[in-house]
Amino acid sequence: MEVISTIAALRARLKEEGSIAFVPTMGNLHEGHLNLMRQAREHGRCVVASIFVNPLQFGPNEDFNRYPRNFERDCKIAESAGCDYLFHPSVDEMYPNDYNTEIMIKGISNKFEGAFRPVHFNGVATIVAKLFNATKPNYAVFGQKDYQQTLVVKQLTKDLLFDLKIIIAPTLREFDGLAMSSRNIYLSDKERDDALVLFKALNTATEAILNGERKRVTINAIMHNDLRKIPYIKIDYASSADANTLEEQDTFSPNQKIVLLIAVYLGKTRLIDNSIVTIVG
């Protein structure tokens, strides 16, 4: 595996490569990221991963500065996952002084995560477009853990005509069901135990849907009911929507694919999780 820090060097190296599969990350790699790289390996002959904590997708009061960075460890992990090139640019390399461009994905960007993190998806769309143009991949792999992000990236790719295929890899979970996340290391032991409530709420609501529940308010109430069992939890949202459009209908329909979306604070740590349920018949 080769580590590359400039766009020019990345381009020079990838020029002669055939089918490229790309995995953009913010580093502090865990098993979930490895799974993205394995998916990439299955699709492309050359696997490129990037590690870049993108300032544009963090709000002014968010955790950009304390976001966990562990580059040496990440290098070993990426290499072990079969990554061929690891792109690790500086902030100046990606956003030089005179940088002035921003991409907006309207509609789906404004709900859920977008409502609580107003600049977030503009930042995501912008860095993804830049990384696509720097890497020119045939495939790009994203995790379902950031569900709304996968929709934003798909819309970006379709709308701006990036000539590549988006692969969504399933969320990996710890032994007890907690979704793997670089932010889990922020959690105290007690918060780590209590964090299981997200998976529990998703499962209770999924079961209700599979048992015939179709009303959005009821489905959402089921999730809130579970989450509130942790007295100190702060719920940003726990909601259900059409999995493709994020439309929040009053009543879901037969054969509809629904996404359950949760974002909460446990202490100072913000956690998100999601699950997709297809109503049968």
Add this chain to the structure above:
Amino acid sequence: MEVISTIAALRARLKEEGSIAFVPTMGNLHEGHLNLMRQAREHGRCVVASIFVNPLQFGPNEDFNRYPRNFERDCKIAESAGCDYLFHPSVDEMYPNDYNTEIMIKGISNKFEGAFRPVHFNGVATIVAKLFNATKPNYAVFGQKDYQQTLVVKQLTKDLLFDLKIIIAPTLREFDGLAMSSRNIYLSDKERDDALVLFKALNTATEAILNGERKRVTINAIMHNDLRKIPYIKIDYASSADANTLEEQDTFSPNQKIVLLIAVYLGKTRLIDNSIVTIVG
């Protein structure tokens, strides 16, 4: 020359082409466009032009619907200029129903044209990014006539890391100095005569600068003075600025490259023109 109307067909055709030079236009081609295509011919082995009147770059009260369209004539002209592929998509092909993405170039987009046409440069940046991704050119040729647009496109290309070179071709003029423009056909005979005042104002101001004038307000007043000789003219702006940043300094400096920018209405027709002057010593 082959006419192509879908993105899929364009991609299929260009897949095997080597060095591609691309000329995006809104059609109603004139000698200025031909010059862009000739420049493209000099740079690329394959010349692709596009004809697309981009609704996103027109404001609600602008001339999108009456913008001159003359596709059959354009085909002959493009072919005679050595164009290999003419991409002519429908509005639905470029902006399907669920389209939701917009690119903003901050800073330079808000002045001059941007101040009078608020959505204009977002629309330009967005369609140019789409056409770049559809065509994947090595070179893209734009006319200096739309000076601020050339700055926006350069910023877009640099910021989003499009891997291509922007070529700016000089403004072509009619025998008497009027800048060639698809919108000139809107002019009545009298307006066509009076339109010469733009070129005249640029020349008077250029001469003043070459004779030592350095104060922005004075340079601008010189242009306004010429323009106001046409009693019914409506001046949107007639101003001077740093040619790279569009910064409007009070006093220009030795060796600075200045752009003179004019936008006026003659009757219902809006005309723009510009000229670049380098202060020597």
